[in-house]
Amino acid sequence: MNDTAFEAMRRAVVDGDADAAAAAASAAIAAGIPPLVAIDEGFMPGMKEVGAGFAAGDLFLPDMMLAARAMQRALNVLEPELQKAAVERAVAGRVVIGTVAGDIHEIGKNLVGMLLSTSGFEVHDLGVNVSPERFVAAVQEHRADIVGLSALLTTTMTGQRTIIAALQAAGLRPPVKVMVGGAPVTGAWASEIGADGYSEDAMGAVELAKRLVGAGEAAR
Amino acid sequence: MSALPGAPLRPSLRLLGDDLVGRILDEAHELLRDPGVRVQDPEAVALLAGAGAEVAGEVVRIPARLVAAALATAPGSFDLHDRSGAPAVRYGAGVVQFDPGSSGVNVLDPATGDHRPSTADDLVRLVRVAEMLPAYDAQSTAIVCGDVPAGVGDLYRLFLVLLGSAKPIVTGAFSPRGTTAMVDLLALDAGGREALAARPRAVFDVCPSPPLTWTEFGARNLLDLARARVPAEMVSMPLAGGAAPVTLVGSVVQHAAECLAGVVIHQLAGPGAPIVWGGAPSIVDMRTGVTPMGAIETAMLDVAYAQVGRALGLPTHGYLGATDGKVLDAQAGLESGIGALVGALAGIDLISGAGMLDSLRCQSAEKLVLDAEGIAMARRLLGGVATPTATLATAMIRAAGPEARFLEQPETRRLFRGEQLLPSPVIDRASLRAWEDEGRPDTRARARERVEELLAAYRRPALDPGVEAAMTDLVRAVGVPHGLAADLPGVAAARA
Known part of the structure; x- marks a missing residue:
């Protein structure tokens, strides 16, 4: 069941769809998926996919920027949950x-x-x-x-x-x-x-x- | 909501005013009456005489009413088809299309950089590269295979192209009766002569000889093709100052007279059969007598005669995008790119010449990939300036804000592919550092790499094994008496 949720997150980032990313983040919270798990297993794989596509020349600057923006919107939704749970996302x-x-x-x-x-x-x-x-x-x-x-x-x-x-x-x-x-x-x-x-x-x-x-x- | 004002223009290039086109055609008609045209095929002469032309020996004086009748039956448009039978080259449809230049006798050896006599294996390689490049709407029988006997060379190279390609083909015979076996071969590929006539895959270049002569070779080809209803493409070659008047306009008049005579012969043999107003003219360089294919005047001749052909309502062909340079150097890029662009702006239906170096003597797979970029640029220009958004800029500028966040606008992603041509890596847009890190590859090095990539990605288009066997039998039967090697040069490479 989480697989479907992760797929929606990944998809939202790959499509560069910020609204869908925010919705997927909210859905993750509602479904009780820990925010860090949503980031690592849902949104990040989408970002990595777009990055790889860009490096290979299959995707372009607008794809990258829209994906990053979608990711950012998801993080904005998840951030308060992280704070509530007193979990700090490991910052690189x-x-x-x-x-x-x-x-x-x-x-x-x-x-x-x-x-x-x-x-x-x-x-x-x-x-x-x-x-x-x-x-x-x-x-x-x-x-x-x-x-x-x-x-x-x-x-x-x-x-x-x-x-x-x-x-x-x-x-x-x-x-x-x-x-x-x-x-x-x-x-x-x-x-x-x-x-x-x-x-x-x-x-x-x-x-x-x-x-x-x-x-x-x-x-x- | 009413349509917003402000339509973009479709760019085009014309060199002749309408009245000058009329004057060119008037003089061409005058030439057909006096001195007339030499026609060196007895059957063509008999057809012309029977239709009312005045004949004295091989000199035929063609009255205007015969020309008018021929122009009335010659189709204004027709298609060449791919192997599946789908239209793939559309003559007379307002679409500019490209194919590699034909009949080089050398290839640029990718390893040594030498010009060396071309072989069957070279043709296989060229066909594969052209098959992979969307810039080429058609294949051509791009070289003469030096390891194939001349007597069967025309049939054999068509066979090799058919083995390796599903695209339409620009070809030509080497002798008066040469089209016969070639049409038989195409009929096998098409599924019979009727299918071939209904959905022709190939067009045959047929050349008058300047000035004002249809030899037995050219005239015979016209007759046979018209009867088979396989498209003919007249390739008239006025050489301005040498075999035609030195003035560009004078050479265009000669071109028109030769081609009008060709249309008459052709339509008498097969009314309604498809025929193309084409050419490969050039100026003569008065320093040496060479005929430069990369000269700007050569391109101007093509633009002008194509304008005449279009005024007559006929499909057009040109020979541009070639160079007189010997390697993939700045001259090659300059001349080929300008030629492709000028031909495209002139709206010529099919433009042959890509890949050619050394004034059409040398074909090069590496140049084909370079020329594909010039062709793509020319096509982009023809596409013109689009207006795909409700406001031209206002909405996007407001959405991007003062931080210029255009890259993050969904419109940018949605529209950039339509707005921008994405060239292949043959076109270097890297930073200086990245280029240095790559080992400073020049055009030739980048083109070689791209050729290798295309060859590695090539997959042979499906060909029915029964059809392939029948084609092979035909080629063997015709070729072996001419001394064709039993192991069929190039076939192993084509099937690999």
């Missing part, structure tokens, strides 16, 4: 993400944020044109493990260096890891400015974030 890591000052491009950043969020990270998206001070404040406020810095322009990517310096000055480095991304960013640039990693694409960013969190834990 806390990420603060944003596009650097002077730059208003956010497609890549949004995609990375969505994917991190649906992969179990707690994501705080600061939006675009974010100043170094706001990054530092957000990292402190949310006790972030990782900061993700996006820049699309060669003229704004130098802002990534400024933010790393600001994190350093605030005494947050090295425990807080920095990942950088954006069209002009390279591995060489990431090393040059002292970032902990960069990824070519959004899927790779999730893998990178998992690695960085693992490395952080090992160091502690």
Whole structure:
């Protein structure tokens, strides 16, 4: 019987149907399915399926974004139940993400944020044109493990260096890891400015974030 | 709710005003009266004489009323069918379609990059790649197989295409009587001569010789095809400045005169039989005398004569999308892409030429996959700008909000496939880093990889074993006296 419920959850995410995802989440609560089980066995498999389809070139950015949005809607419904039950969803890591000052491009950043969020990270998206001070404040406020810095322009990517310096000055480095991304960013640039990693694409960013969190834990 | 205003345009390209089309046809008629057309097949001459043409030796003067009568019976549209009998190439329907270029004598060897004489095995490979690419609405008998005796070469390559493909086929005979056995072979595939006439699968290219000559070969093919009611496609080749007037418009007049004469001969033998107003013209490069298929003027000649053919109410064909370059380089992409685009904009029903390098001498599977991308781009352009939403933008912009959340709009997912062409990996849109990580593949390397993928994914279309055996028997019976090897070159590869 739960199999039918899980299938509805998976389907809602794969279809990118946010209303159906919310309904499936509510139905899970009504049926007494523990929220964590609904997430892990219902919604996450759908997200993984979409991610695999995207990586294989069978699915596209809109499929991915709609799936992530559906997943988010389901999580919103389930979140109060988790709190009621005093269960904390195991968070893979806390990420603060944003596009650097002077730059208003956010497609890549949004995609990375969505994917991190649906992969179990707690994501705080600061939006675009974010100043170094706001990054530092957000990292402190949310006790972030990782900061993700996006820049699309060669003229704004130098802002990534400024933010790393600001994190350093605030005494947050090295425990807080920095990942950088954006069209002009390279591995060489990431090393040059002292970032902990960069990824070519959004899927790779999730893998990178998992690695960085693992490395952080090992160091502690 | 009333229809909202603002229809998009279907893009098109025309080079001739209506009055100039009229003038071209007037001069073409004038040429048919004086100097007339040379017709080198006695039966064709007798048919023309019997219908009222003035004959002096092989010179035939064709009066306008014979032309008018032929144009009245020639169909304005017809279809080629796939093996299942479904219409797959629609002539005269306002649809632009493509097939690989025919009759290369070399192939671009994928391993060495050399141009080497083509073999039966090469044709099998080309057919498989073209079968897998939706860009190609039809197959062609794309090369001459050097390991097959010339006397049976036309029949044999059609046989190999039939073994490996379910698509319609553009083919042609190598000799005056060559269509006979080929029509027999097609009838086996179709389930009899009547079925073949009702649902033809192949069209035969038939060539007049410039200027104004229907040789025994061309005329005989027209007669035999008209009687079998198997479609004929006239491939007139005015070579501007060499075998035709140097002016583009003058070459179009010559093309029209040759093709009008062809329609008359054809319709006298088989009134109502399908015939196509086609060609493979070119300019002559005055530096060397070569006839460049990638020249822009060559494309302009096709656009212009196709416009004349359409004005006459006939289906059209062109020879574009080929290059004079020797490898898959920038010139090949440039000339082939422009040719396909210009031909598509001209609304030509069937455009042959894809895959061809070296001025139609060399065929390449790798170029077929590259040209398929240019063809897809041309088709996308023809599709034009669509208006699939109630408001053009307002609803989507409001829904996306200032954060530009367009990617998350269900409309984006619903509509992007219709709005955007998704090219194959032959078209490189990767980042510089990703491209470097892949080993910096150039066009040729990407095309080679795609060919290998297509070959691996190819599955031979179903062919009734009894029909295949009968076709094999026919080919063997006709071919062995010509010296065809008993082990039938290419057949093992085709059946693998």
